[in-house]
Amino acid sequence: MRIEHMSSRRFVVKPLDEHAECSRFGGLDARAKLVGVLVFVVASALLTRQDIVFVSLAMSLVLVGASALPIRHVAKLYLGALPFILLASLSFFLFSGVEKGVTMWARASACVLALIVLASSTQTFELFSGLRRLRVPAMLTTLLMLSHKYIVVLSDELSRMTLARRARAFSGGRNLLDRYALKVISFTAGMVLVRSSERADRVYEGLKAKGFEKDLTGWRTSVLGVSDIAFVMAFVAASAVLLVLQTEVIA
Amino acid sequence: MHIPDGLMDPLVAAIGWIEFLLVLGAVMIVSGRRIRERNLPRVALLSAGIFVAQILNFPVGGGTTGHLIGAALFAILAGPALAVIGMSVVIIIQALMFGDGGVTALGLNALNMAVIAPLMGWGVYSLVDPVLVNRTRLGRSLSIALAAWASVFVAAASCAAELLVSYAVSAGNYGIAAPISVPAMLGYHVVIGIGEAAITVGLVAYLASVAPDLLTTAKTGMVAAGTKSILKSDTVKAAVAIVLIFVLVLPLYILYASAGRDGLEQVVAEADLEEGSPVLNAPFSYGKNYFETLLGGILGFLAVTLSALGLLRLLKWRGAR
Numbered sequence: 001m002r003i004e005h006m007s008s009r010r011f012v013v014k015p016l017d018e019h020a021e022c023s024r025f026g027g028l029d030a031r032a033k034l035v036g037v038l039v040f041v042v043a044s045a046l047l048t049r050q051d052i053v054f055v056s057l058a059m060s061l062v063l064v065g066a067s068a069l070p071i072r073h074v075a076k077l078y079l080g081a082l083p084f085i086l087l088a089s090l091s092f093f094l095f096s097g098v099e100k101g102v103t104m105w106a107r108a109s110a111c112v113l114a115l116i117v118l119a120s121s122t123q124t125f126e127l128f129s130g131l132r133r134l135r136v137p138a139m140l141t142t143l144l145m146l147s148h149k150y151i152v153v154l155s156d157e158l159s160r161m162t163l164a165r166r167a168r169a170f171s172g173g174r175n176l177l178d179r180y181a182l183k184v185i186s187f188t189a190g191m192v193l194v195r196s197s198e199r200a201d202r203v204y205e206g207l208k209a210k211g212f213e214k215d216l217t218g219w220r221t222s223v224l225g226v227s228d229i230a231f232v233m234a235f236v237a238a239s240a241v242l243l244v245l246q247t248e249v250i251a
Numbered sequence: 252m253h254i255p256d257g258l259m260d261p262l263v264a265a266i267g268w269i270e271f272l273l274v275l276g277a278v279m280i281v282s283g284r285r286i287r288e289r290n291l292p293r294v295a296l297l298s299a300g301i302f303v304a305q306i307l308n309f310p311v312g313g314g315t316t317g318h319l320i321g322a323a324l325f326a327i328l329a330g331p332a333l334a335v336i337g338m339s340v341v342i343i344i345q346a347l348m349f350g351d352g353g354v355t356a357l358g359l360n361a362l363n364m365a366v367i368a369p370l371m372g373w374g375v376y377s378l379v380d381p382v383l384v385n386r387t388r389l390g391r392s393l394s395i396a397l398a399a400w401a402s403v404f405v406a407a408a409s410c411a412a413e414l415l416v417s418y419a420v421s422a423g424n425y426g427i428a429a430p431i432s433v434p435a436m437l438g439y440h441v442v443i444g445i446g447e448a449a450i451t452v453g454l455v456a457y458l459a460s461v462a463p464d465l466l467t468t469a470k471t472g473m474v475a476a477g478t479k480s481i482l483k484s485d486t487v488k489a490a491v492a493i494v495l496i497f498v499l500v501l502p503l504y505i506l507y508a509s510a511g512r513d514g515l516e517q518v519v520a521e522a523d524l525e526e527g528s529p530v531l532n533a534p535f536s537y538g539k540n541y542f543e544t545l546l547g548g549i550l551g552f553l554a555v556t557l558s559a560l561g562l563l564r565l566l567k568w569r570g571a572r
Contacts, residue, residue, distance in 0.1 A: 038354055045257045045264070045355040048424045077350045081255050088258050088414075091431040096423040103424075104258070111256030116350045127347060139279060143295050143340045148348070150292075150299030158303055181310055182446070186453025189304045189319070193454075194462045197296060204292040 023121030024068045025231070030122050030130025032228035036235035037118040043239035044110045050103045052245050057106045059238055060113040067117045074116055081112045124148055149203055154196045161188055252320070252410050252436075253345065254360055256353030260417035260425040266502050267413070268358030274366050274499070275339055282332040294329065298337040301325055302344065304454075309446045317443040322364055323372025323402040324451045327395060328458075331373040331492055338365035359413050362499065363406045370492040372402030377489035395455050396448035403447045407440035409500060416507045494556065505548045506541060 025033060044056040064074055085108040092101035122130075125145070132141040170184055204212075259267070301321035308318050321341075326334035342361045345351040352360045376398035383390035411433050417426025426432070519526060535551075538544035 041256050041354050045259075045353075046261050048421075081350065084253065084255055084258070087431070087435065088427050091418075091427040092423070094431070095418075095428040100423060107257035108255050109257075111353055111355070112350065115256065115346075115354060119348055119350050124348060137279060139283060139291075139336075140340070140343075142291060143298065143336065144343060146292055146295030147298040147302070147340050147344060150296050151302050151344070154299050154303040155306070158306070178310060179449075182449040183453055185307055185309050186450040187457050189300075189307055189450065190454045190457035190461065192303060193296070193300045193458065196300070197462065200292055200296040200299075 022068065022070075023117075024066060025117070025121040026123075028231055029224055029228040030126040031133055032224060032232045033118055033122055034127075034130050034134060036232045037114050039232075039239050040235045041111045041114050043242050044107060044114070047107060047242060047246050048103065049246055050099060050106070052242055053103050053106045053110065055245075056242055057110040057113075059242075060110040060117075063117050064113055067121050069117065069120050073120065074113070077116045077120070078109070078112060081108075085109065085112070146204070146207075149207075150196065150200050153199050153203060154192055157192050157196050157199075158188070161191060252360070252363060252407060252440075253352030254356040254410065254413075256355045258353070258417070258425065258427075259356050259359060259413065260421040261355075262420065262506070263413055263417045263426075263503065264355045264359060266358075266506070267356070267360075267362050270499050270502070271339075271358040271361045271366060274335065274495075275361075278332050278335045282336065294333050294337050295340070297325055297329055297333075298340045298344075301338070302341050305341075309450060317446050319447055319450055320364055320368060320403055320406065321451075322368030322406070323376065323395075323399040323447070324454060326369040326373035326402075327376055327398065327451075327455060331370055331488075334369035334373065335366055338369055341365070359410075363410050363413075367409050367496050367499065368402040368406040370496055371405040372398040374489040374492040374496075375401045377485045378493075381486070392452045392456070395452050399448040399451035400444035403440050403444035404437070405496065407436045407443075409496075411436035412500065412503060412507075416503050419507055498552065501548055501552060502545055505544050508544070 040056075040059070044053075044060075047053045047056055064071075085105055088108065089101045089105040092104050119127075128141050128145045128148070131144070132138065165184065165188065170181075301319075301324065304319045304321050304324075306318070322334065322338050325337055328334075329337060339361050342352065342357065342365050346354060346357050346360070376394055379397055380391065380394040383394050414427040414432040414436070415429040418428050418432070419426070427435075535547055536543075538547045
């Protein structure tokens with residue numbers, strides 16, 4: 001019981017790559033995944049015709065199925081994005097009619113699902129490595145990589161302190177007039193920063209010892225294989241079909 | 252406030268991306284020379300800190316909670332340039348690694364939370380702080396609270412504006428209609444801003460007493476050497492930051508501006524009057540399409556800003572005499 005209580009880390013940030021290895025797309029080059037999925041998301045976001053939007057949603061669902069990611073994991077992430085999508089759909093139901101509301105829901109869902117597959121089936125380091133190799137500036141990719149490392153360190157600190165707060169019967173406060181609760185929350189955030197500062201320095205020294213420079217020279221150097229090119233081509237073709245169907249109707 | 256993909260009109264999303272990339276590129280060029288390798292982990296730590304602080308929920312009342320955005324905090328701790336870069340990192344990580352906010356909408360999300368929010372927070376803090384109670388502890392707390400609240404509110408207002416412009420220009424295919432987007436975004440964030448203000452004040456006070464070295468970053472490495480000579484005064488820099496927010500919103504406003512008649516033109520038309528030939532033919536027009544109007548808007552904005560600056564200089568010169 002005690003062990004269970006101690007290990008209930010409510011605030012630990014779980015990066016999305018925890019299922020990357022079991023995904024069918026886990027072994028593909030990150031650049032191929034980035035380009036393929038982003039092209040598809042951009043094309044899907046441009047669609048306005050309901051039947052074509054449903055085709056793109058079906059493609060996204062096929063992508064989720066093909067990725068072999070745990071459905072529960074995908075559903076959990078999708079539910080996180082749902083409130084905003086529902087707010088937009090509600091606005092459409094009220095002001096533009098049911099059809100446009102459904103189209104909005106389907107379009108946003110298609111994009112969100114594709115993005116979840118990209119994020120979940122790619123190792124974090126691979127993802128940043130892919131961005132760097134796609135010519136994203138070194139300062140940005142290095143900051144992304146360091147921030148990601150520190151998020152793990154900080155969320156670890158936060159989970160410990162949250163446990164300590166709960167052990168002292170802090171329940172989160174009642175409302176915005178609860179000065180004590182707001183003070184505790186702001187001090188917790190401040191304490192996380194201070195306590196992690198030293199650990200962050202140590203992480204940085206460790207990286208330096210392993211040859212870290214301002215721009216990581218150890219980025220992946222894999223070459224694009226046949227499956228990578230096939231992946232990109234499939235997405236580009238699917239996106240092209242969607243856009244052709246959409247523009248033909250507009251014309 | 253993280254907008255997902257498929258919600259925004261493609262033109263609005265494209266404007267968001269272009270503006271975000273322009274601002275980020277400019278900031279990276281300006282501050283790149285000053286960010287030494289040693290400073291990178293400090294910025295990354297703050298980005299990670301803001302990311303984790305966004306997980307901490309605070310009570311709003313009635314069983315609901317809100318969470319920190321942290322842009323004003325970042326700007327107060329690290330200065331505006333690094334706040335823009337650091338907050339952009341937070342937004343990119345949230346979009347690519349946690350599926351929070353879309354990729355096509357990343358430009359708009361970053362514009363709201365990584366450009367407008369920190370610039371507003373820092374601008375308000377720099378303008379108000381010297382005025383309030385001669386930099387006493389209460390004055391400092393008030394200026395931080397105002398900065399935090401303004402940053403959240405203006406970012407939410409900008410998000411609401413993007414949603415309603417998307418709705419208007421796409422003939423109802425994208426965005427959220429004004430009667431829902433404006434009250435939902437502004438009403439909620441007026442309250443969330445109060446929580447943000449309280450937590451930012453508490454956090455800065457805590458850091459000032461426990462780890463003042465974390466607060467010194469803003470003074471050491473944030474402003475590029477080149478800009479220091481041009482913009483010596485903090486007040487001028489803060490004013491420039493706030494003016495920049497208006498510049499960023501200008502293309503959206505022009506996109507939204509109606510092509511219909513204004514009140515006077517409507518009255519003249521209804522009274523069957525004809526407009527006489529003008530005494531002076533103006534060199535510019537408002538333009539016939541979006542890009543001509545945008546160019547006209549930018550020229551007008553520059554003309555008004557330069558005239559205002561000239562007038563202020565004249566007043567100062569006369570005052571000095």
